[in-house]
Amino acid sequence: MEAVLQRLQWLEDRIALQDLIIEYCAQIDRSNVEGVLGCFVEDGVLDLTGLGLPRLQGRTEIRDFFSSVFATMAYNGHYSSNFKLDALNGDRASAHAYVHAVGKSTEGGDVLVYAKHEFDAVRTEDGWKIAEFREPFLVPSGEEIPEF
Amino acid sequence: MEAVLQRLQWLEDRIALQDLIIEYCAQIDRSNVEGVLGCFVEDGVLDLTGLGLPRLQGRTEIRDFFSSVFATMAYNGHYSSNFKLDALNGDRASAHAYVHAVGKSTEGGDVLVYAKHEFDAVRTEDGWKIAEFREPFLVPSGEEIPEF
Amino acid sequence: MEAVLQRLQWLEDRIALQDLIIEYCAQIDRSNVEGVLGCFVEDGVLDLTGLGLPRLQGRTEIRDFFSSVFATMAYNGHYSSNFKLDALNGDRASAHAYVHAVGKSTEGGDVLVYAKHEFDAVRTEDGWKIAEFREPFLVPSGEEIPEF
Numbered sequence: 001m002e003a004v005l006q007r008l009q010w011l012e013d014r015i016a017l018q019d020l021i022i023e024y025c026a027q028i029d030r031s032n033v034e035g036v037l038g039c040f041v042e043d044g045v046l047d048l049t050g051l052g053l054p055r056l057q058g059r060t061e062i063r064d065f066f067s068s069v070f071a072t073m074a075y076n077g078h079y080s081s082n083f084k085l086d087a088l089n090g091d092r093a094s095a096h097a098y099v100h101a102v103g104k105s106t107e108g109g110d111v112l113v114y115a116k117h118e119f120d121a122v123r124t125e126d127g128w129k130i131a132e133f134r135e136p137f138l139v140p141s142g143e144e145i146p147e148f
Numbered sequence: 149m150e151a152v153l154q155r156l157q158w159l160e161d162r163i164a165l166q167d168l169i170i171e172y173c174a175q176i177d178r179s180n181v182e183g184v185l186g187c188f189v190e191d192g193v194l195d196l197t198g199l200g201l202p203r204l205q206g207r208t209e210i211r212d213f214f215s216s217v218f219a220t221m222a223y224n225g226h227y228s229s230n231f232k233l234d235a236l237n238g239d240r241a242s243a244h245a246y247v248h249a250v251g252k253s254t255e256g257g258d259v260l261v262y263a264k265h266e267f268d269a270v271r272t273e274d275g276w277k278i279a280e281f282r283e284p285f286l287v288p289s290g291e292e293i294p295e296f
Numbered sequence: 297m298e299a300v301l302q303r304l305q306w307l308e309d310r311i312a313l314q315d316l317i318i319e320y321c322a323q324i325d326r327s328n329v330e331g332v333l334g335c336f337v338e339d340g341v342l343d344l345t346g347l348g349l350p351r352l353q354g355r356t357e358i359r360d361f362f363s364s365v366f367a368t369m370a371y372n373g374h375y376s377s378n379f380k381l382d383a384l385n386g387d388r389a390s391a392h393a394y395v396h397a398v399g400k401s402t403e404g405g406d407v408l409v410y411a412k413h414e415f416d417a418v419r420t421e422d423g424w425k426i427a428e429f430r431e432p433f434l435v436p437s438g439e440e441i442p443e444f
Contacts, residue, residue: 001152004297007304008155014311015162022230029286075287077262079246081229081377082318098375100248100396102262102287114373114398138325139371139398149300156303163310170378177434225410225435227394229377248396250410250435 010088013128017095018083020128021117025078025099031070033063041122041129050136051115053148068148073111075104080117091123098138105146114139158236161276165243166231168276169265173226173247179218181211189270189277198284199263201296216296221259223252228265239271246286253294262287306384309424313391314379316424317413321374321395327366329359337418337425346432347411349444364444369407371400376413387419394434401442410435 020039027035037059040046046056046065056062082098096118103111118134168187175183185207188194194204194213204210230246244266251259266282316335323331333355336342342352342361352358378394392414399407414430 004152004300004304007308008152008159011159011304011307011311012155015159019232022232025230026232077246077287079227079229079248079375081375082321084315084318084322098373100375104287139373139400152300156300156307159307160303163307167380170380173378174380223435225394227375227377227396252435 013088013093014085016128017085017088017093017121018097020121020130021083021095021097021119022080024117024130024133025080028066028069028078029076031073031076033066033070036066037063039130040133041124041131044130045132047132047134050134051113065148072105072146072148073103074106076111077102093121093123093128095119095121099135109146111146112141113137114141161236161241162233164276165233165236165241165269166245168269168278169231169243169245169267170228172265172278172281173228176214176217177224177226179221179224181214181218184214185211187278188281189272189279192278193280195280195282198282199261213296220253220294220296221251222254224259225250241269241271241276243267243269247283257294259294260289261285262289309384309389309419310381312424313381313384313389313417314393316417316426317379317391317393317415318376320413320426320429321376324362324365325372325374327369327372329362329366332362333359335426336429337420337427340426341428343428343430346430347409361444368401368442368444369399370402372407373398389417389419389424391415391417395431405442407442408437409433410437 024036024039027039040062043058046062049055054065056065079100080097084096086094086096096116099115099117101113101115105111115135115137119130120132121128122131172184172187175187188210191206194210197203202213204213227248228245232244234242234244244264247263247265249259249261249263253259263283263285267278268280269276270279320332320335323335336358339354342358345351350361352361375396376393380392382390382392392412395411395413397407397409397411401407411431411433415426416428417424418427
């Protein structure tokens with residue numbers, strides 16, 4: 001029975017980690033700053049240097065960044081696919097997914113990004129949370145990402 | 149053991165509900181009207197008002213609508229991602245996904261839609277079926293959806 | 297308990313088969329020829345006739361093909377979604393997914409393909425491997441696929 005419980009736990013953790021990255025996308029796409037922050041641990045890191053954007057640490061920096069993004073973007077759609085669980089050891093995990101991000105700025109310009117979402121997560125009392133998040137390009141789209 | 153069976157059932161139901169939305173996409177993409185209808189309960193609702201299209205109730209209305217769509221569209225591809233199980237209580241469930249829909253009309257025009265698939269489902273003797281389906285825009289694409 | 301173990305095995309196999317197709321995409325997107333080969337059994341078939349490309353059998357033919365692809369393409373992104381397990385019987389399975397492939401050739405040209413990934417797989421000592429892989433178009437994109 002112990003082995004059965006471990007296998008069940010693995011399946012549930014895998015789904016929870018996939019749900020975490022989808023929740024991160026959903027909160028951005030709803031322009032919900034507090035919802036985005038709720039995906040991270042208190043001192044979580046959001047490293048966007050792969051896109052030529054800043055590396056942010058902690059809720060204040062991440063909040064300020066997304067407040068600026070949501071003021072600039074009228075619509076965001078982060079299509080997440082190709083989820084892969086890279087490591088799962090007790091309360092720590094690493095995973096990644098592909099993201100196909102489409103958006104429209106308030107000025108009417110289109111945004112198109114083909115990138116990866118790579119993240120390290122930790123299990124907390126409120127479920128899995130992002131400890132560090134990185135977003136390298138998968139295919140450079142040749143379009144400009146607005147400065148936020 | 150009762151708890152183990154419940155956890156297994158939850159995992160299987162989650163996958164079945166994700167399969168249901170993917171089956172709906174697959175049947176549209178095969179231009180199979182009866183296959184689309186098979187995803188719905190008898191008096192199911194397909195509410196496309198979020199796209200500026202009609203709200204359809206029951207097999208006759210849904211059949212007529214897709215017969216018209218398949219006469220107009222030469223190819224459809226409904227890429228479904230970001231599945232999220234929103235609620236699961238016994239024989240009722242609510243879930244949603246993102247859809248990136250590409251298509252080509254018989255006249256050669258391209259269709260591109262960034263939307264959400266939101267649905268309520270019920271467990272039947274033939275598995276989970278859609279009771280009500282809604283499709284709001286995620287990112288307006290600026291392209292026209294043909295009138296069907 | 298026997299029934300519980302069978303249900304667990306089904307869930308794990310389903311995830312492993314989905315992981316296999318995502319791994320195939322990931323290895324292409326890393327331009328890793330040996331990684332792509334590792335997804336196939338020794339005499340595996342890669343049938344690309346659906347795209348107007350060759351049918352390849354065995355590691356030598358598949359290696360030569362991808363060596364040519366990776367010399368021509370600067371970037372590849374194979375977005376895999378709509379996974380469906382079509383059949384699972386013991387050590388044999390069939391499944392398919394949709395692929396939205398974007399890429400950039402070394403000459404700067406863009407590649408865009410809307411297709412399906414259909415595959416038969418077998419369970420080996422090293423996990424599930426592709427025995428035969430087919431890639432029919434889902435929506436013809438009207439763009440040329442480079443000759444490799």
